[in-house]
Structures are given as C-alpha cells and as structure tokens.
Amino acid sequence: MEAVKERLKAGDFKGALNRAKAIRDPLKRLIALNVVMAEFPREEVLSEMLETLNGVSGRYEKAVAYSIIGRAFYMLDRERGGSLYFEKAVSLARTIPTPMLRGEVLAGIARNLVLADRYGDAYILFVEAVDEIQRARGLSSRALETLRRVARLIEKSADEIPNEKALAFYRLARDIYESLFFKLQAKHLSDKIALIGDVLKRGRTVVTELIEKGDVERAIEVMRFLPLEDRAVEMLHLSYWLFLHGRPYLARKVFNEALDLILVGKFQPRDGEVFSIAMKMLKIGRLEEPLVLAGVIRNIELASRLLGEVSLAYARRGDSAKARSIAEGIRDESVKRTILNALEGGGDVGHEQGLPLTGGGEGDRAVPEDGRGGEV
Known part of the structure; x- marks a missing residue:
C-alpha cells in the first residue's frame, strides 16, 4: 500500500495502478485500487476493481x-x-x-x-x-x-x-x-x-472570535458549518492571520481552498471585504495573493486600486517589469495613468495608498465602505 501511495504522490497513475494490481490478497488489492480511484476516478480502475471482486x-x-x-x-x-x-x-x-x-x-x-x-x-x-x-x-x-x-x-x-x-x-x-x-x-x-450549535446560531462571529484568539484548529474545524460565501471570506481572514503569524504553508493551503470555493461555488463575496483582506496581506509583504484577489473583485474601481498597490509593491521590490505588466492591465484609466506615472518617476513609488487612485471624473466617484461603488 505504501508503494501505491508513493506513486500517487508523484502523480504516477500507471505506476500506482500497477503496484495495486500486484497485491496478492484480493481484499487488500481492492482497497489499494480504491485509493487509486480516489485520486484518479477512471473507468479503467473500476474495471480492475470489479475483476478483483471475483477473488474475494x-x-x-x-x-x-x-x-x-x-x-x-x-x-x-x-x-x-x-x-x-x-x-x-x-x-x-x-x-x-x-x-x-x-x-x-x-x-x-x-x-x-x-x-x-x-x-x-x-x-x-x-x-x-x-x-x-x-x-x-x-x-x-x-x-x-x-x-x-x-x-x-x-x-x-x-x-x-x-x-x-x-x-x-x-x-x-x-x-x-x-x-x-x-x-x-x-x-x-x-x-x-x-x-x-453556536456557529449555526451566530454564524461568522464565532469563527472570527476563534481566529482572533489564535484557535486555528477549531476555527478550521467549524468553518464548514458556515454558508459558502461566509466560509470563503473567513478562510481568507484565516489565511491572512496564518501569514501574519509565520505559517505560510498552511496559509497558502487555506487561501487556495477559499479561492476554490469562490470560483467553483458560483457565488461572490462582498467586494469590500475581499479588498480589505487583500490590503492587509499587501501590508505584510504578500503580493501574489492580493494580485489573485484583484481578479475576484467585480467592482472596477476597487480592483484597479488594488492592482495599483500591487504594482507599486513590485516596483519597490525592484521588479519593474512585473510592476509595469500589472499596471498595463488596470481597467480604470485614471488609476492606470496614475500608477504608470509613478512607475516612470512622476510620483512617489514608495507612497502606499496615498496616491489619488480615484480622481474627480464622473467615473471616479468615491467608493462606499462596502466596496460596491454602484453598477460595474
């Protein structure tokens, strides 16, 4: 069985299947084939399982x-x-x-x-x-x-x-x-x-309290009882907390799971909340995650502001090519001009959040705290 699991970790379907088929005891072979099936659900594996069943x-x-x-x-x-x-x-x-x-x-x-x-x-x-x-x-x-x-x-x-x-x-x-x-x-x-029972009654508040106490294990354990949208947002909060407290491996795992919920679950968390979490991550030196979250935000102004901050952060790190590539993709033209101007030396690249990322034009109105900012 260990040999089967090793092949699965390596992504070697054929190797795992052959090692499972080589197990002599029919029931143990069937269990091993089931492990392969969990990773690679294919008719080929089922056929082997049905054939093995005859020997049990x-x-x-x-x-x-x-x-x-x-x-x-x-x-x-x-x-x-x-x-x-x-x-x-x-x-x-x-x-x-x-x-x-x-x-x-x-x-x-x-x-x-x-x-x-x-x-x-x-x-x-x-x-x-x-x-x-x-x-x-x-x-x-x-x-x-x-x-x-x-x-x-x-x-x-x-x-x-x-x-x-x-x-x-x-x-x-x-x-x-x-x-x-x-x-x-x-x-x-x-x-x-x-x-x-408390989570089912009070919702996200309970999970937030657990995260703030540093009780990560219990927070993760009870998040599954939240509605999908609330669960995804709390997982993003938890990911930030884990990055902040030096647990990057688990933080990335939780972040990716939250992203999967959002992309596969066909629901949209509030833009303002996603923006707020992304900015917190940016402040502690995380750049990749805020860049990804910018693609989740529907509000053009908020997404553009976030991309602008990410672009400037890359510039401060000396990655001017990455910074410019991100800036070129900003959809809000006012924000885009401001960021490109800063990258070209027309502004203070080190000045975070203070840039006039939304100007006075008709499309550059202030964004309410909930981050929705009207129709997009």
Whole structure:
C-alpha cells in the first residue's frame, strides 16, 4: 500500500495502478485500487476493481468489498450502480450470524456510505451496527473494544461531513463513549456539539472570535458549518492571520481552498471585504495573493486600486517589469495613468495608498465602505 501511495504522490497513475494490481490478497488489492480511484476516478480502475471482486470470498470480506465497489461507482457519478452494490453489501452483511461481526461489517459499509455522501443512509446503518455490537457486550471484552472503534469511526465520519448533518453523528459517537465510561472523549464531543450549535446560531462571529484568539484548529474545524460565501471570506481572514503569524504553508493551503470555493461555488463575496483582506496581506509583504484577489473583485474601481498597490509593491521590490505588466492591465484609466506615472518617476513609488487612485471624473466617484461603488 505504501508503494501505491508513493506513486500517487508523484502523480504516477500507471505506476500506482500497477503496484495495486500486484497485491496478492484480493481484499487488500481492492482497497489499494480504491485509493487509486480516489485520486484518479477512471473507468479503467473500476474495471480492475470489479475483476478483483471475483477473488474475494467469505461473507464478511465480500460485504465489505461490495461497499467499496459501491463507493467507486459514486466516484464516477454512477449512482445507480453504486446503490446496487451498497444494497448487496447490506443484504449480505445481515446474513452474518455473529452479532459483533455483523455490526463490524455494517459499520464498515456505513463508513463507505459517508464517503459516497449518502449521510442519511450511513447514519441509519451506523445505528444498526451499534445495536448489533451492543447485543454482544456481555460476551467478551473484544465486543467493547469493537464498540470503541466503531465510535471512533463515527466520529471520524462526522469530521468529514460538511454540514449540520454531522451533529447526529457526533451525538451518536458521544452516546457510545458515555456508555463505555470514556468521559474525556464524551466531554470533547459535547463541547464540539455546543460549538457547532453556536456557529449555526451566530454564524461568522464565532469563527472570527476563534481566529482572533489564535484557535486555528477549531476555527478550521467549524468553518464548514458556515454558508459558502461566509466560509470563503473567513478562510481568507484565516489565511491572512496564518501569514501574519509565520505559517505560510498552511496559509497558502487555506487561501487556495477559499479561492476554490469562490470560483467553483458560483457565488461572490462582498467586494469590500475581499479588498480589505487583500490590503492587509499587501501590508505584510504578500503580493501574489492580493494580485489573485484583484481578479475576484467585480467592482472596477476597487480592483484597479488594488492592482495599483500591487504594482507599486513590485516596483519597490525592484521588479519593474512585473510592476509595469500589472499596471498595463488596470481597467480604470485614471488609476492606470496614475500608477504608470509613478512607475516612470512622476510620483512617489514608495507612497502606499496615498496616491489619488480615484480622481474627480464622473467615473471616479468615491467608493462606499462596502466596496460596491454602484453598477460595474
């Protein structure tokens, strides 16, 4: 499996696929192929998985294998095939005679349902799995350990659900921990549930407070419960905070995720907010991110002002070619003339924000604080 992951990190699809196919144990091979499918969702991989399925034997193994195939179909947006294999997985799992083993398999299938974004069905199956394992609690200590592992699996699944449906999973996991007298784990989930409830009630304010406190991990954890537009803006705020506090790798990762939300989500954050964050980044020496954000801003005046500041910043760094290239792309002619004049020695290149980037012409009116500035 490690060899497969190494090839995937290198972007080597064929190498990863061949290494997965070389695994002798059919179920382990199927799991490895599923890892390849997650990175490269292709019919070729599914064909290999279906062929491998023929070598899997035993009700326990076969039921798990069916659910893996079901998830693979969903990766290719083939819901009908995915539903069929999930149904086969559940039907076969329910024929396993031992309650504990039956519960284990049902939990595994539920996990794959979560990964296929079928949260409602996954929750129902997790509840059934817990009930089955609970029936075996008095029989062995292994049943108790199995129940603990299932609780952890439910919690992990909840961590990956991007909306308030995660709350039901957290509550289920918490109740299991409480039944096992794992007080710390139960308290941790109770606190998380309360925090999520606060986010759902008060929105961005909660996330902003966490960022200001430096509680980055929890801020990232609960951002997924915000509406997409609010989530993207808070991620930009967080990216700035991370740059400011010397964590550039994570800052860039969060910034790129925010940008993906904006570009793929087909919504537009308020221009004024994006402009404000970009200017903060500019002040701490970040140039690439404000340049990218200028392309997100719809308001021509605001976008032009931001590009002007970025251009001057590059000039101060001695990159006159980059500075001029950016200036030439400014759409507001008044701002463009001012910046080009500054770059050519007609103004103070080191003077940030003080340049008359909007003049007195009809199209150069002042921009309100919300950054919209009328029709664009």
